[in-house]
Amino acid sequence: MGMFERTASVFDDAMVLDEEYQPDKIRERDEELEQYRQALQPIIDNRPLSNIFVYGKTGTGKTVATRYMIDHLQEDAEHYDDVALSITWVGCENLSSSYQVAVALVNELRSSDHQISTTGHSQQAVFNMLYTELDKIGGTVLIVLDEIDNIGSDDDILYGLPRARANGYIEDARPLVIGISNDFQFKENLSPKVRDTLCEAEILFPPYDATELNSILYPRAEKAFYDDVLADDVVPLCSAFAAQDTGSARQALRLLYLAGKRVADNGETNVTGDHVRGAKEELHQSKVIEGMQKLTTQGHAVLLTLASHTANSETPVRTRDLYDRYKTVTEKIDADTIVERRVRAHLSDLTMLGLVTVHERNEGLNAGRYHEYELSVQLDSVLEVLSEEQRFDDIVEIVKQQVHGMDRT
DNA sequence: TTTCCACAGGAATTTTTGGAGA
DNA sequence: TCTCCAAAAATTCCTGTGGAAA
Known part of the structure; x- marks a missing residue:
């Protein structure tokens, strides 16, 4: 028997549960698909096109539905001799400006031996290349920009593409933009001139x-x-x-x-x-772990301070005491020591992330009103994440010792 | 009822940081 | 590499707050 053999499993075909899996039927989106169909219909009828914007949070079926629709569209378009259709799909996850999107589009349209670099061109030069490529292809060019909200308020590409024909930059092609966005606010940030062209047809995907x-x-x-x-x-x-x-x-x-x-x-x-x-x-x-890893050094320092209190069974701690120890902690890890107000802000961030819990205490004239904090995550996992940063090594070690000391007594 | 502790957290402002273009 | 810009972080200054004690 080899080193590897097929694991006995409850799975018949686990790939069906994978993110990439494209189901052959889209469920529970009849209305949205119908809206989509109507928005795409002009392509088949050779009528004037309007751009399409698709909104919805992650996992609401925007991308799957779009794939599904354009697959069918492509198939059906072949039945008509006078409908020339080509599709270009660009994911904008890592593209933060119109310029970058334009470069990605040019490279998507060109063959692999005529790619352009992402730097060194002026924005206008890239746009011109894009228009040339579009004209070469001709016919209706459906351009899908997935996660387009990444480009923020830099919307030149969204302005330029739909108008390229009207402005005389291209003659043979009819570009049609489908924008897919996770962010409902995205539309608000666009300049008004873009807003009315791009949002002619809007399709909303609500949560399931x-x-x-x-x-x-x-x-x-x-x-x-x-x-x-x-x-x-x-x-x-x-x-x-x-x-x-x-x-x-x-x-x-x-x-x-x-x-x-x-x-x-x-x-x-x-x-x-x-x-x-x-x-x-x-x-x-x-x-939670992911959230912890994303914290800044100061966030880690505050968390470490609270971890130290936890290891010594000194929780819940009031802000004042925590800040005192925080000062010694930052000294040991050779980090800046920030003011108490900011530490309070960090504590409130940690609370939002669900890493710590607060209790509000109030003892009137005696001791006034204050917050007490404690970890709401396992101390082990906190220390594990923190030890990923080398400068924390020593002090995390010390805290671990303290935990073990507790075990013995 | 009033007072007042001891801090929470808002607002305005300054500093730092990180990323892109020259 | 330097420069610039915007966004994030930090600082400064401040007003607001709930309830025990007077």
């Missing part, structure tokens, strides 16, 4: 509720798992948790996958509600 998530999950669960390995409450629980939190199908699918993975890893044979609860906890925990 638990019932809708169920209807999305069940068919997928059926394909992903072998028969009879899922307990009855598994899918409804995934849906309920995801609906309560974000209303995201991505999250619900993730929960379902993680629950199954837990079962597979343990060599068990059936997925139960408890596995889902475990998966939910796991997902939550990884979000």
Whole structure:
């Protein structure tokens, strides 16, 4: 037997639960798909085009629905000799300006041996290249800009593209922009001139509720798992948790996958509600850890101070005492010592992130009104994250010692 | 009822930082 | 590399606040 063999598993085809998986039928989005169909119809009819904007939070089906629609559109367009259609898809996750989007578009349209570099051109030069490429292709060019809200208020590309034809920069092509945005506010930040051209057709994808998530999950669960390995409450629980939190199908699918993975890893044979609860906890925990890692050095320093109090069983701590120790901590790790007001702000940030909890105390004339803080996360995981920064090493070691000292007594 | 502790946290302002263009 | 800009962080100054004690 080789070193690797196929793991016995509850999964028939786990890829069905993957983010990349494109279902052959979109569920619970009938209205949105119909709006989409109407917005795209002019392409087939050779009527004037209007640009399309798609809004919705992550996991509400914007991207999947767009893929689905343009697949069908492309297929159906082939039945008409006088409809020339080409599609260009650009994900703007890492593009923060119109210039960068324009470069990405040019490179997407050009063959791999005629790519341009991301620097060194003037914005106008790149736009001209883009127009030339569009004209070469000709016909209707559908340009999908996914996560377009990344470009912020720099909207030149959104202004230029839809008007290129009217302004005489291109003659043979009809560009049509589909913008996909996670941010409802994005529209507000655009300049007015862009707003009315781009937002001619708007399609809104609201968060899913638990019932809708169920209807999305069940068919997928059926394909992903072998028969009879899922307990009855598994899918409804995934849906309920995801609906309560974000209303995201991505999250619900993730929960379902993680629950199954837990079962597979343990060599068990059936997925139960408890596995889902475990998966939910796991997902939550990884979000918390991620939140901790993203903190600034000062945030880490404040957290470390509170960790130190925790290790010595001195929690909850009032702000004043915490700040005293904070000063010695920053000295040891050779970081700046910031004023108390700012430390209070950091504490309030940590509270927002769910890393610490506050208790408001009030002892009137005796001791006035103040906050007391304690960790709401495992001390171990805090120390683990903090030790990732080398300058924290020594002092994290000391805190760990203190924890062990407690164990002995 | 009034007083007043001891801090919370808002607002205005200054400093630092990080990223892009010259 | 330097310069510039905007955004984030920090600082400064301040007003607001709930309830125990007077």
